[in-house]
Amino acid sequence: MPTSAKKRYLVTAALPYANGPLHIGHLAGAYLPADVYVRYQRLMGREILFVCGSDEHGAAITMRARKEGVSPREIVDKYHVLIRDTFQKLGVAFDIYHRTSEPLHHQTSQDIFRKLLEKGQFEERETEQYYDEAAGQFLADRYILGTCPVCGNADAYGDQCEKCGTSLSPDQLLQPRSALSGATPVKRPTTHWYFKLNEHEAWLREWINTGRLEGKQLHDPATWKAHVVGQCNSWLEQGLQPRAMTRDLDWGVDVPPEIPHSEGKKLYVWLDAPIGYISATKQWAADHRDNWERFWKSDETALIHFIGKDNIVFHCLIFPAILGAHGEFILPVNVPANQFLNLEGAKLSTSRNWAVWVHEYLEELPGREDDLRYNLIKNMPEQRDSEFTWKGLQETTNTELVGNLGGFIQRVFVLVHKNYGGLVPQANPEQTFRSGWNAEQETTIDRELFALAKKLEAMGAEVERFQFRDALRVLMEISSAGNALLQFNEPWKATLERTEEVRAVLFTAIQYAVALSAAMRPFLPFAAERLRTQLNLPPFEDSGELVALINDLLEGNAVLWPNHPINLPEHLFARLPDEVIEAQIQKLRTAQPPAQTDPPAPSPAAEYPPVKETISYEVFAQLDLRVATIVGAEKIEKADKLLRLTVDLGFETRTIVAGIAQHYPPEAVVGRQVVVVANLAPRKMRGIESQGMVLMAEDAQGRLSFVRPDEGWPVGFGVR
């Protein structure tokens, strides 16, 4: 079923995590496409609700709060306000920007949890988890620090090492310690609720790939993006596993207290976050005396999730499974996830501060919201990763916005003022002139307006297909045709015998300007509003203006009538000067990690890892380090990082598996002298027993180098 057949729309945009500001990647990934889509549908007179809000739970926020010595509440309050205001300033027009720390959201999440429990969707599992005896609580993965087994970073988290990006489990950390007390955690049994995702695999597969569920056609899979379906099938092929939906945490939504063993348990943030869409809808409905259920529980609603590609699995498999398991909710008709935006040739990186922060942009380039929106939409990563450059922003602003679009509007206004004192001229409908769409073609006003309407429809069709770049291109084609219309007919040569022709041309041109004001609205809301004011038309209400306009044009009717007074010309856009661009490029190149009080995401790793806890000589002396020679090396099958080394210790030869394959090819290490830990407990990796460990030096980039004695040093003796 095409989404346009639905009665109403519910659009969600990924909930921003409230522990850092927004960057342009967030905008290009989820918020701008959602905003364009929503604004367009409103202009087409469709009922559409656009919900979003701050995701305010999870261990990353409590961790950050601890680090900054404030409460989690202070963190989320700060970023909630910053992010909300950033969206507002950029013109992202949510109907509601809610937050998951609201009581309403807690209730909603708990109700859904209860329902799932009632329907037997959970299994309780007891597992061993790290427990901090000093602090008297279980430790979430994020709360366990230790040395990364991959890169040696002493401050890796239990779920991930942020230095090398490796995903970890707490058990993999060397020397685990509690982030709360610093104590060495101990294992204790704890109970958690696992959602039986595996039981939903079959219908999810069918639903994703065919759009059918229980015989009903819910969506057309051909309209889903290839990378979205691909990623889902990739997961489905590997088999879905039950997933823990609770955590031992002290910040988040409580597991409903009446449930046995619920004490100290919170809902997993990934469960409660998408439920935030529902609670935001509820809040909106409460504020507007409306019924939220008609958005979430009606087949006549088209639910669309706008997200970045990192969220695909959750929005296409796990959350739908939860909605399906619950039984009362509709499923999304599409999840038009975008890929990633790169910046000046490199991936965005919050820890390296390689980003353009939206709130800073708004401050440093005031009045240029639309410039950014335009460039990001034009370069939106719809099918693959794409790229933002400052030069590119300057180019699109100066050539396309200022030159083409702004230039056209300026020309029309100046000419109408020069010729007719600022009043829309009266034109003869029979008068012919050259078409803006084809210089060879003689045309009349109604035919020109019909062609214009067709273009507006074409633009809308692209928006419906989530092809926002193409939609923007069509918009610019209208502006170009307007310029061509003027160029071909030269209304500035208003000689006496051409009076009627010039009137018809400028009358048509001003209709173009009106059409553009509406067509621009989804993409360039601020400029659209300014143009509206210049045209001396009432402000946008974002309800059906575009569809009304298209209908008029299709019938050859004008949308601005003779003698309507327009205001004096005023530049719609401003050129972006070189200095501004250079300054931003400089800023990026010299970017320092942000101050501790206002950093993005997780705080950057210190240049040098901190010195570890002092140990006694006795502990040190337990290490048996030996000089050895690598006598053989080969790549291990199916492992990117591993080499199987044969090392000669003099008194014996051992096999050691080392994670150095990405730093040294096998042939380059044979013959090298190294230092090995000779008394490390053997460990199997990829089925091969590793009998020790080779010492490696590491630099700030994570590169590795052998630690070795002078050339030709005898092997087998100790290191001290």
Next chain:
RNA sequence: GGCGCGGUAGCUCAGCUGGUCAGAGCGUAUGAUUCAUAAUCAUAAGGUCGGGAGUUCAAGCCUCCCCCGCGCUACCA
């Protein structure tokens, strides 16, 4: 290593189920124009559609192999 998505003109990117699919915008060149923020309009470039093999009357678009980028995943003592 497995899986997924990409690799198309100098740049940024479109190309739906194989047969006007070899394209758009920007940049560049030439010409036109001067109402307009050194704005606009017209025309042009000739890119072996990552490489190789195959299927087909016909392949960027299908199959196989290889190379590169990104993501997920495994591995990492």
